[in-house]
Amino acid sequence: MASSSPIIYRLAFGNDWKNPEIFSRSINWNRLLLLKSGSELVGYLQFYRDGIGPHDVSFADVKDVFGGWSAALRYVVYRVIKRRFHSRGAYLYHIKIVKDYRGKGAGKFLTRAWLDSLNAQGVDSASLEVWAKNTTAIGCYESLGFQIVKTTSFKYLHRFNFIGDKALITMEKKLNKDGV
Numbered sequence: 567m568a569s570s571s572p573i574i575y576r577l578a579f580g581n582d583w584k585n586p587e588i589f590s591r592s593i594n595w596n597r598l599l600l601l602k603s604g605s606e607l608v609g610y611l612q613f614y615r616d617g618i619g620p621h622d623v624s625f626a627d628v629k630d631v632f633g634g635w636s637a638a639l640r641y642v643v644y645r646v647i648k649r650r651f652h653s654r655g656a657y658l659y660h661i662k663i664v665k666d667y668r669g670k671g672a673g674k675f676l677t678r679a680w681l682d683s684l685n686a687q688g689v690d691s692a693s694l695e696v697w698a699k700n701t702t703a704i705g706c707y708e709s710l711g712f713q714i715v716k717t718t719s720f721k722y723l724h725r726f727n728f729i730g731d732k733a734l735i736t737m738e739k740k741l742n743k744d745g746v
């Protein structure tokens with residue numbers, strides 16, 4: 567779970583984009599929030615802040631899984647994708663609530679906890695990206711005051727099965743000292 571990554575890394579790692587062996591050695595635990603009920607995991611939220619994200623895969627990590635030239639090419643693609651997150655300030659990279667707990671307020675609670683922690687540290691805005699068809703997630707973010715600032719449409723790219731949708735929505739929320 568701490569080694570989770572968004573589907574965009576399928577471009578670099580193919581069906582191994584979820585492979586914990588690639589991501590688990592470079593986890594930044596201070597870019598991860600966990601929500602638990604007793605000892606049970608309810609969900610998690612990963613984020614970027616100041617150019618540092620929830621994991622930073624090294625070439626050695628990729629080489630151990632793919633070996634040789636394949637690893638070199640995949641690592642370059644990984645670095646190119648990763649760069650897009652660096653300049654985003656406080657950015658919600660990935661959130662997931664365990665299926666049985668969805669629709670009960672856990673996603674909103676976890677996102678609000680993240681926003682509260684940013685607020686307490688004086689961060690003035692937060693952003694995220696979400697696939698247009700993910701209406702549950704969009705509803706969750708809107709209910710916390712996020713607003714849509716950009717919609718990127720993929721004219722042809724959506725035909726590739728690694729792209730989740732025809733459009734990617736960017737949302738932002740201004741934070742202030744009075745709370746979220």
Ligand SMILES: CC(C)(COP(=O)(O)OP(=O)(O)OC[C@H]1O[C@@H](n2cnc3c(N)ncnc32)[C@H](O)[C@@H]1OP(=O)(O)O)[C@@H](O)C(=O)NCCC(=O)NCCS
Pocket residue numbers: 660661662663664667668669670671672673674675695696697700701702703705706707709
């Ligand atoms: C998206 C996700 C994090 C939301 O968490 P959740 O616990 O299910 O949502 P919550 O119960 O906290 O609901 C928060 C808001 O979402 C909206 N929402 C929840 N379930 C919804 C549904 N089935 N349809 C539409 N909107 C819904 C509501 O606006 C709700 O606010 P309200 O209760 O004040 O009306 C969760 O469903 C999930 O993990 N989905 C799979 C992974 C994913 O898509 N992650 C987001 C990637 S950007």
